[in-house]
Amino acid sequence: MLDTDQKMHAPSDDFAASAHIDRARYDEMYARSIHDPDGFWGEHAKRLDWIKAPTKVKNTSFDYGNVSIKWFEDGTLNVAANCIDRHLTDRGDQTAIIWVPDEDDGSDQHITYKQLSSHVNKFANVLKKMGVEKGDRVVIYLPMIPQAAYAMLACARIGAVHSVVFAGFSPDALAQRVNGCEAKVVITSDGAPRGGKVTDLKGNTDRAMDKVTHDAQVLVVKRHGQPCNMVEGRDHWLHEMEDGVDDHCDPVEMNAEDPLFVLYTSGSTGAPKGVVHTTGGYLLYTAITHEYTFDYKDGDVYWCTADVGWVTGHSYIVYGPLANGATTLMFEGVPTYPDAGRCWKIVQDHKVAQFYTAPTAIRALMGKGDDFVTKYDRSSIKVLGTVGEPINPEAWNWYDKVVGEGRCPIVDTWWQTETGGHMLTPLPGATPTKPGSATLPFFGIKPVVLDPEAGTEKDGNGVEGILAIADSWPGQMRTVYGDHERFENTYFQQYKGYYFSGDGCTRDEDSYYWITGRVDDVLNVSGHRMGTAEVESALVAHPAVSEAAVVGVPHDVKGQGIYCYVSLMAGHDPSDDLKKELADWVRKEIGPIAKPDFIQFAPGLPKTRSGKIMRRILRKVAANEHDSLGDTSTLAEPEVVDDLIEHRLNR
Numbered sequence: 001m002l003d004t005d006q007k008m009h010a011p012s013d014d015f016a017a018s019a020h021i022d023r024a025r026y027d028e029m030y031a032r033s034i035h036d037p038d039g040f041w042g043e044h045a046k047r048l049d050w051i052k053a054p055t056k057v058k059n060t061s062f063d064y065g066n067v068s069i070k071w072f073e074d075g076t077l078n079v080a081a082n083c084i085d086r087h088l089t090d091r092g093d094q095t096a097i098i099w100v101p102d103e104d105d106g107s108d109q110h111i112t113y114k115q116l117s118s119h120v121n122k123f124a125n126v127l128k129k130m131g132v133e134k135g136d137r138v139v140i141y142l143p144m145i146p147q148a149a150y151a152m153l154a155c156a157r158i159g160a161v162h163s164v165v166f167a168g169f170s171p172d173a174l175a176q177r178v179n180g181c182e183a184k185v186v187i188t189s190d191g192a193p194r195g196g197k198v199t200d201l202k203g204n205t206d207r208a209m210d211k212v213t214h215d216a217q218v219l220v221v222k223r224h225g226q227p228c229n230m231v232e233g234r235d236h237w238l239h240e241m242e243d244g245v246d247d248h249c250d251p252v253e254m255n256a257e258d259p260l261f262v263l264y265t266s267g268s269t270g271a272p273k274g275v276v277h278t279t280g281g282y283l284l285y286t287a288i289t290h291e292y293t294f295d296y297k298d299g300d301v302y303w304c305t306a307d308v309g310w311v312t313g314h315s316y317i318v319y320g321p322l323a324n325g326a327t328t329l330m331f332e333g334v335p336t337y338p339d340a341g342r343c344w345k346i347v348q349d350h351k352v353a354q355f356y357t358a359p360t361a362i363r364a365l366m367g368k369g370d371d372f373v374t375k376y377d378r379s380s381i382k383v384l385g386t387v388g389e390p391i392n393p394e395a396w397n398w399y400d401k402v403v404g405e406g407r408c409p410i411v412d413t414w415w416q417t418e419t420g421g422h423m424l425t426p427l428p429g430a431t432p433t434k435p436g437s438a439t440l441p442f443f444g445i446k447p448v449v450l451d452p453e454a455g456t457e458k459d460g461n462g463v464e465g466i467l468a469i470a471d472s473w474p475g476q477m478r479t480v481y482g483d484h485e486r487f488e489n490t491y492f493q494q495y496k497g498y499y500f501s502g503d504g505c506t507r508d509e510d511s512y513y514w515i516t517g518r519v520d521d522v523l524n525v526s527g528h529r530m531g532t533a534e535v536e537s538a539l540v541a542h543p544a545v546s547e548a549a550v551v552g553v554p555h556d557v558k559g560q561g562i563y564c565y566v567s568l569m570a571g572h573d574p575s576d577d578l579k580k581e582l583a584d585w586v587r588k589e590i591g592p593i594a595k596p597d598f599i600q601f602a603p604g605l606p607k608t609r610s611g612k613i614m615r616r617i618l619r620k621v622a623a624n625e626h627d628s629l630g631d632t633s634t635l636a637e638p639e640v641v642d643d644l645i646e647h648r649l650n651r
């Protein structure tokens with residue numbers, strides 16, 4: 001149960017006094033952002049370098065059937081020029097990216113803005129040489145190496161649309177995304193070291209390319225040195241292609257509403273959706289949130305531990321920080337390799353000022369004991385952040401006391417792939433925090449709590465319901481790639497006039513928001529989004545499986561674990577070997593993050609008379625809460641449930 005009765009932690013007077021935003025400023029700026037969005041965002045848009053300054057600011061409609069979102073629609077700019085070129089005069093020799101490799105062997109790299117410029121320009125010229133033009137799609141399937149950022153910025157420089165695919169995804173998942181956006185080029189690397197193990201990314205790419213239905217070329221970054229099978233005419237080494245290539249490439253003038261990237265994310269039904277973000281509004285929103293949420297100041301070293309395969313890596317490793325001329329740290333490895341002190345060693349080595357991670361990592365590290373933390377110097381840390389899932393107060397308190405020594409404000413940032421940047425978050429010098437609450441809206445964000453059935457707003461405080469957003473903000477996704485109807489149906493159909501987040505929430509007596517989790521069939525496993533439908537379709541693709549239903553189950557470290565109910569085809573018998581085979585199968589079909597935690601063989605699944613699987617009941621059985629199953633009267637065969645309970649986990 002959500003316990004909203006938590007102690008308030010106010011920012012210290014010293015912190016508030018030197019912060020970009022204190023409480024009075026937050027109140028004043030928030031009020032203005034809501035009452036005069038054109039004035040507010042028009043002014044803040046000046047933080048970007050426009051080729052042609054916009055004369056229009058907001059032109060948006062949440063009207064179902066006519067949803068249209070445009071910001072700064074007559075402005076033009078280039079994202080790479082904003083993230084690199086404009087910093088060259090004043091901070092060309094400042095470090096843009098600190099890269100920390102998987103092995104703790106002292107080979108960390110400091111890449112200055114000048115070096116970043118040279119790498120990105122060359123990379124952009126290579127893409128041009130391969131025939132990539134403005135509007136073409138490029139898939140990036142890379143580990144956490146600087147070339148991932150170079151590739152993204154190179155695309156932005158020439159107006160190509162990138163689609164980053166998390167390197168933990170399987171060949172099938174990669175092929176689905178390459179086909180989905182008809183990418184002209186797929187960028188990958190030979191091997192990806194992570195946590196001391198090496199993934200054969202090029203091998204995965206080769207298997208994916210067998211399933212790609214159009215002509216596409218492959219560009220390979222040499223990272224690990226493992227041998228690769230290079231297909232003549234299709235595959236090229238980056239270092240060979242860069243030979244003799246000029247390190248100047250003119251940035252292409254882009255309209256503010258031209259697409260910057262597509263990022264596939266899980267929904268409650270069907271295949272993952274290609275979330276489309278555009279150029280002007282997205283960059284402005286990630287830059288402003290990066291500065292204010294983390295209270296970023298010149299000279300700070302900022303570290304977000306996410307992977308660039310997720311939106312957090314896009315917005316808060318690459319675009320937001322680089323647009324602000326920041327120093328952003330990129331880490332190839334995992335928090336527990338070579339041991340659970342790795343993060344704090346990196347903090348000490350590089351004097352990290354802002355540290356941003358996920359609750360699942362905090363819980364995992366908390367379980368390893370305090371010594372791993374306290375043996376390193378963390379006095380450089382000013383702000384701690386979390387993202388990805390609700391943080392439980394125990395983990396919050398540990399993060400606060402042990403990691404932050406009780407002196408660093410914690411920003412619990414609620415947002416989504418779709419929102420582009422932070423939506424609900426404390427500002428560290430302004431907002432007193434409560435463990436487990438994402439607190440208050442960022443500038444320009446109008447959250448509302450809706451009654452799930454009536455769809456009407458619940459006024460006042462002390463209310464619970466669906467979290468929706470009443471008006472547009474610059475970082476909002478614009479459409480689903482190639483399917484605007486799906487965009488409208490997913491986010492604007494159920495509750496007319498609002499952006500539907502898919503999350504439930506409570507607004508407490510202090511107007512603070514508490515996210516209660518997804519209200520749809522989306523799982524959140526270690527902060528990674530996964531549709532139950534994706535895991536189910538992987539399971540039924542196995543020849544022994546006739547039907548499958550997947551639900552989330554509470555998990556101490558991952559937040560949610562994956563619990564699968566599986567009915568077998570005639571002629572196949574339940575066994576532990578088959579369970580293992582099915583778990584490995586899903587892992588292979590989607591990727592390691594989707595590997596089931598539990599599989600229960602079920603002769604029948606609880607369905608309504610119309611044939612809809614009642615996941616509510618399956619969730620209760622999985623969580624061992626069968627005393628509170630709720631109404632089962634609409635079930636076609638109520639006795640199925642007794643069998644499921646009796647054979648829970650096939651006891």
Ligand code: 6R9
Pocket residue numbers: 265310311312386387388389390391412413414415416417418438501502503515517518524527528529
């Ligand atoms: C940025 C990101 C979005 C979903 C979102 C919600 C959950 C994210 C959260 C949080 C509670 C937070 N979520 N941040 N829940 N508190 N601070 O994670 O994007 O991968 O699209 O996931 O994650 O359920 O709807 P994405």
